[in-house]
Amino acid sequence: MKFNAEKIYRHSFASDNNSGVHPYIMQALFGANSGHVIAYGDDPFTLEAKNIFAGHFGDDVRVYFVMSGTGANTSALYSITRPYNSIICAETAHINVDECNAPGKFSGCRITDIPTEDGKLNVEMIKACIKGRGDVHNSQPGVISITQPTELGTLYSADEIRQICDFAHDNKMLVHMDGARISNAAFALDMPFKEFTRDAGIDVLSFGGTKNGMMFGEAVVFFRDDIATDFEYFQKQSTQLISKMRYISVQFSAFLKNDLWKINAGNANKMAELLADKVSKIEGISIAYPRHTNAVFVYLPKEIISKVIDDFPFYIADDENGIVRWMCSFDTTEEDIRDLLSCIRSQMNK
Numbered sequence: 201m202k203f204n205a206e207k208i209y210r211h212s213f214a215s216d217n218n219s220g221v222h223p224y225i226m227q228a229l230f231g232a233n234s235g236h237v238i239a240y241g242d243d244p245f246t247l248e249a250k251n252i253f254a255g256h257f258g259d260d261v262r263v264y265f266v267m268s269g270t271g272a273n274t275s276a277l278y279s280i281t282r283p284y285n286s287i288i289c290a291e292t293a294h295i296n297v298d299e300c301n302a303p304g305k306f307s308g309c310r311i312t313d314i315p316t317e318d319g320k321l322n323v324e325m326i327k328a329c330i331k332g333r334g335d336v337h338n339s340q341p342g343v344i345s346i347t348q349p350t351e352l353g354t355l356y357s358a359d360e361i362r363q364i365c366d367f368a369h370d371n372k373m374l375v376h377m378d379g380a381r382i383s384n385a386a387f388a389l390d391m392p393f394k395e396f397t398r399d400a401g402i403d404v405l406s407f408g409g410t411k412n413g414m415m416f417g418e419a420v421v422f423f424r425d426d427i428a429t430d431f432e433y434f435q436k437q438s439t440q441l442i443s444k445m446r447y448i449s450v451q452f453s454a455f456l457k458n459d460l461w462k463i464n465a466g467n468a469n470k471m472a473e474l475l476a477d478k479v480s481k482i483e484g485i486s487i488a489y490p491r492h493t494n495a496v497f498v499y500l501p502k503e504i505i506s507k508v509i510d511d512f513p514f515y516i517a518d519d520e521n522g523i524v525r526w527m528c529s530f531d532t533t534e535e536d537i538r539d540l541l542s543c544i545r546s547q548m549n550k
């Protein structure tokens with residue numbers, strides 16, 4: 201999908217990556233921008249951010265700041281696998297379809313993807329795809345990677361996550377969670393981050409910030425010391441060790457302090473709820489997947505798509521079936537939703 205690169209849109213529904221930076225994050229960046237500190241993370245800003253993560257996840261947690269979501273997934277998966285492993289994930293997983301196979305390339309692993317109805321895996325599906333354990337001719341299942349919320353905007357309950365983790369651990373596998381939008385999940389579940397990650401059995405988490413009001417930066421969070429020992433080398437080798445680390449750390453401190461993460465995710469989720477509610481009342485449009493977080497997937501008549509997309513950019517998730525994705529952000533307003541809906545209504549009535 202090609203959008204108009206010459207235009208600054210008042211609002212786009214294509215991705216929460218299209219939004220700007222929350223003013224408090226910008227202020228925090230300015231606040232950290234004086235004096236010299238030691239590079240690569242030995243600085244007071246990084247210490248503070250790590251302590252805040254420890255407050256959320258426990259004192260013994262190991263936290264590393266990286267530059268992008270792809271970088272978080274890639275460095276995390278690279279560090280906890282051997283090249284003869286396979287990484288099991290949903291067919292729709294970002295690591296499977298949207299990362300140019302960076303996790304596969306760095307880790308050397310085979311990515312084994314499972315088709316799903318709603319982006320979610322369960323134990324039965326995973327069991328069915330595990331073949332050739334102990335057979336030298338087969339790649340050996342090493343990690344299950346789940347995305348929370350999924351790429352289709354759906355959510356795992358803490359119990360569903362626990363079942364997957366218990367199965368993985370009983371079968372000598374680890375579980376990675378891609379939490380690029382973890383704040384949206386925590387808000388929707390109304391749970392502390394820890395309850396559906398560490399307490400549910402997740403071993404390593406990619407914790408997102410960029411999609412919820414930060415400028416850039418994600419965290420890799422390990423809940424087990426023994427699998428984190430060599431992470432720094434994997435981080436460096438996969439180009440995810442930034443020298444001016446303070447500019448990620450200080451953003452995370454601002455993001456996690458005073459519940460900015462919750463305010464931002466709450467707005468994005470509530471705007472998506474409003475959009476889903478209103479759009480589902482328009483005749484000829486229906487919701488494609490249950491809306492749990494800040495993504496709304498709908499069946500939109502194909503002739504309408506091209507008429508709306510120029511003014512309100514969005515992605516076509518399934519061309520054949522006419523499913524489009526609208527993504528709300530920390531800065532989406534009711535007016536933005538009204539404008540999108542009135543554009544759709546006027547096109548539908550033509």
Ligand SMILES: Cc1ncc(COP(=O)(O)O)c(C=O)c1O
Nearest residue numbers: 268269270271294347351378380
């Ligand atoms: C679920 C999920 N994981 C990971 C990423 C990767 O993030 P980045 O684009 O920062 O590499 C994205 C980006 O859209 C995503 O949606």
